[in-house]
Amino acid sequence: GESVGLHLPTLSVQEGDNSIINCAYSNSASDYFIWYKQESGKGPQFIIDIRSNMDKRQGQRVTVLLNKTVKHLSLQIAATQPGDSAVYFCAENSGNTPLVFGKGTRLSVIA
Amino acid sequence: ETGVTQSPTHLIKTRGQQVTLRCSSQSGHNTVSWYQQALGQGPQFIFQYYREEENGRGNFPPRFSGLQFPNYSSELNVNALELDDSALYLCASSSEWGAEVRFFGPGTRLTVL
Numbered sequence: 001g002e003s004v005g006l007h008l009p010t011l012s013v014q015e016g017d018n019s020i021i022n023c024a025y026s027n028s029a030s031d032y033f034i035w036y037k038q039e040s041g042k043g044p045q046f047i048i049d050i051r052s053n054m055d056k057r058q059g060q061r062v063t064v065l066l067n068k069t070v071k072h073l074s075l076q077i078a079a080t081q082p083g084d085s086a087v088y089f090c091a092e093n094s095g096n097t098p099l100v101f102g103k104g105t106r107l108s109v110i111a
Numbered sequence: 112e113t114g115v116t117q118s119p120t121h122l123i124k125t126r127g128q129q130v131t132l133r134c135s136s137q138s139g140h141n142t143v144s145w146y147q148q149a150l151g152q153g154p155q156f157i158f159q160y161y162r163e164e165e166n167g168r169g170n171f172p173p174r175f176s177g178l179q180f181p182n183y184s185s186e187l188n189v190n191a192l193e194l195d196d197s198a199l200y201l202c203a204s205s206s207e208w209g210a211e212v213r214f215f216g217p218g219t220r221l222t223v224l
Contacts, residue, residue: 046214089154096167098156103152103153104152104153
């Protein structure tokens, strides 16, 4: 399939290691945040979300951390697998405003 | 599966032509949003429709227009295509206006030659 994100920041991790993908946001009014995974030729796939009244939220093998003081969001993937290889986007909004996406990070898992 | 489908999967047009892209929202979702994703970029908001009326628009010219139908389907129309319109076009639906947009369709890859 066609590649998405030919010149994105890339994170390479060994299979089985933990991955941490970071995202900085600029709108201090944002109160809702989502992480998406996008594989080549596909639409963004919802991974996990978090509201601004929380600092941490856990899902299956994934954890999102929110630091509102420095406007920073991170996605941690435990025991990274080859199937986790994709481009990861953070997105934010507040109230009824549309989602604003970050630039994305390409995660490459080395088997 | 998100329940959001889009057609066609791929499309090739020439500059100056018009194109219509289609989206079928998740059943019961009365809000649909369209996004444009250029290669190497994150998706950018085009507009949102709620109960068949546009109620939010991003920084896109009027030649980008849309329609939403009572059966949860919608269209994105682009007139006078330009080379820079080449992108992946994504739609997403939500259950109510203001509800979180979480689930995207697979997208339509438009190439303008």
